[in-house]
Amino acid sequence: DAKTTQPNSMESNEEEPVHLPCNHSTISGTDYIHWYRQLPSQGPEYVIHGLTSNVNNRMASLAIAEDRKSSTLILHRATLRDAAVYYCILSRGYQKVTFGIGTKLQVIP
């Protein structure tokens, strides 16, 4: 499995933007970058995914480096409901997905 590296934890003030980094230096050409988040006592929730180009949806933006060895999940205005563990995962075709420890985001009121 191509692996990802994320900081264990991050803090953000409420209503400020948050940039969650992810390194994936061994990514292959067909690996998609997926982001999920998990709130306490809930299953993971899909956030966004991309291959090469930056992506935007109603939840977040995904910025992918030109060499694809890193990516950044951007929450434009953090709210208290965004406090969660964020997982950056590489997904290739029909291969199984492995979760790392993710980044625990704390949002400060």
Next chain:
Amino acid sequence: GAVVSQHPSRVICKSGTSVKIECRSLDFQATTMFWYRQFPKQSLMLMATSNEGSKATYEQGVEKDKFLINHASLTLSTLTVASAHPEDSSFYICSARDAGTSGGVEQETQYFGPGTRLLVL
């Protein structure tokens, strides 16, 4: 986004009993579903991959005779914890894959159920 449900959301049982957990994809068909287990303050650990109409593929260290998986239809997979013991107490999460093709490359997005909290006394 696609919706996956799990039932029950919480179960408490006595040691030695069997527990069945259902996972359903509500608005899409899933030829493949996954079962994960998560202990407190840890990440999700993949237990097995469930393919519709065939035997499940178990990860190393997961006992297939203890964690019985059935995937009889494109929208339903079940996990049965046989003769549960206190060490099986955990948060069990299923996911279903919604596959598609973009730019000529097959890619998958997994959608997760809300999880089932199992407590074995």
